[in-house]
Structure formats: C-alpha cells, structure tokens
Amino acid sequence: GGKSIHFPIPSGLTFADNAEYSTVDLGLLGFDTERTSGTTGDQIKNVGAVAANILAKEYTENKYANVAEAVTLATKRIQNPGRAVSFQGTTVREFEFAFKMMPQDERDTVAIKDINTIFRLNLYPDSNTAGLVLSFPPVWSIKFYSGTEENKFIPKIYEECFLVSFSSTYNADSNMFHEDGSPIGVDVSMKFQETKALTREDQYKLAKY
Numbered sequence: 001g002g003k004s005i006h007f008p009i010p011s012g013l014t015f016a017d018n019a020e021y022s023t024v025d026l027g028l029l030g031f032d033t034e035r036t037s038g039t040t041g042d043q044i045k046n047v048g049a050v051a052a053n054i055l056a057k058e059y060t061e062n063k064y065a066n067v068a069e070a071v072t073l074a075t076k077r078i079q080n081p082g083r084a085v086s087f088q089g090t091t092v093r094e095f096e097f098a099f100k101m102m103p104q105d106e107r108d109t110v111a112i113k114d115i116n117t118i119f120r121l122n123l124y125p126d127s128n129t130a131g132l133v134l135s136f137p138p139v140w141s142i143k144f145y146s147g148t149e150e151n152k153f154i155p156k157i158y159e160e161c162f163l164v165s166f167s168s169t170y171n172a173d174s175n176m177f178h179e180d181g182s183p184i185g186v187d188v189s190m191k192f193q194e195t196k197a198l199t200r201e202d203q204y205k206l207a208k209y
Contacts, residue, residue: 018091026082102185156206161192
C-alpha cells in the first residue's frame with residue numbers, strides 16, 4: 001500500500017553477483033588449423049589416429065563395443081573434444097536482512113506489531129472470490145540512505161523485488177512479556193529477490209545517483 005519502513009543499515013551488508021557458465025564439446029568444429037604444431041609426419045599421425053577413432057566408434061555395438069577404446073590405447077591419441085566455455089546468463093540476486101526490535105514504550109510496541117503485519121501480509125498473493133486465480137504479491141523497493149540522500153557508496157538494488165521469506169522470533173533472549181502481553185523483543189529476518197536477472201545496462205543505470 002505504498003508504506004515505508006525504515007531500519008538502520010545492517011552490518012555485514014553483502015552484494016553477491018554471479019554468472020552461469022557451462023562447458024560445451026565442439027568436437028571437430030572447435031579444431032583450429034592455424035594453431036596446429038609439429039612436423040607434417042606428426043600431423044598425419046594425429047589426424048590418422050582421430051580418424052581411426054571416429055570410424056571405430058561407428059561400430060560400438062555388440063562384439064565391436066571395445067574397438068574405439070582399443071584404437072585409443074594403441075595410438076595413445078584421442079580426438080580433441082574441442083571443449084569450450086559457454087555463457088548461460090546471470091543469476092537473479094537475493095538479499096537477506098535481519099533486525100532486532102526492542103520496544104522502549106507503548107508506541108514502539110504498536111509500531112513493531114504493525115511492521116510485522118505489513119511484511120507478513122505483503123508476502124502473500126491476492127485471490128479472487130473462488131480462489132482459482134492468484135495475483136502476484138506486491139513488489140518492494142529497497143534503498144540505503146545517508147541522512148536524507150541515498151548513500152552513493154553502497155550499490156543499488158534493482159527497483160523491484162519480491163519478498164520471498166519472512167520470519168519473526170518473539171523473545172529470543174528471554175521468556176518475558178509486558179503486562180499487556182506484548183513481547184520484550186522481536187527478531188525479524190527476511191529475504192528479497194530481484195524480479196529479474198540484470199544486464200550490464202541495468203547496472204549502469206543503478207550506478208547513477
């Protein structure tokens with residue numbers, strides 16, 4: 001509902017950026033003739049061994065199952081798999097925060113209750129009357145401030161995040177309550193996830209203040 005909740009910047013603030021890669025065997029497509037070294041005789045032996053290995057693998061059924069392996073052992077050469085690394089994309093970043101809230105007066109007690117309610121309610125989706133369709137939960141915006149201005153020394157988080165988990169621990173250090181039944185303290189932990197995997201262009205935009 002457009003509400004804002006202010007916490008002190010937590011210690012140990014971590015930004016983890018990760019990319020995903022996989023290996024691909026290109027086989028003969030990865031063979032670079034310009035990088036071939038050795039004498040002509042060595043090249044002929046290498047090509048011959050590879051060719052024999054490829055032909056042998058065409059007969060890898062029944063009694064010919066070990067022909068390819070036999071050729072490999074005899075020539076002490078194998079076909080270069082042409083292994084390369086392929087970029088698959090970037091991961092969607094996640095951010096975890098934990099805060100300890102201890103009320104000093106009745107006003108603090110009410111505020112802590114409201115904070116817990118706002119987080120918990122807005123983790124869940126809305127549904128229609130029959131409950132057959134669920135609407136996405138609202139997105140969150142997380143910013144770090146120094147005074148009234150955004151802190152330019154801390155990286156920005158993408159403008160839209162989902163709250164993927166939230167937990168509250170009541171009276172973590174004692175089993176005491178105030179006279180009205182409110183807890184002495186409430187520890188909260190939460191995890192947010194950006195709504196998309198970022199690109200370099202996104203990061204350039206985030207770096208601008």
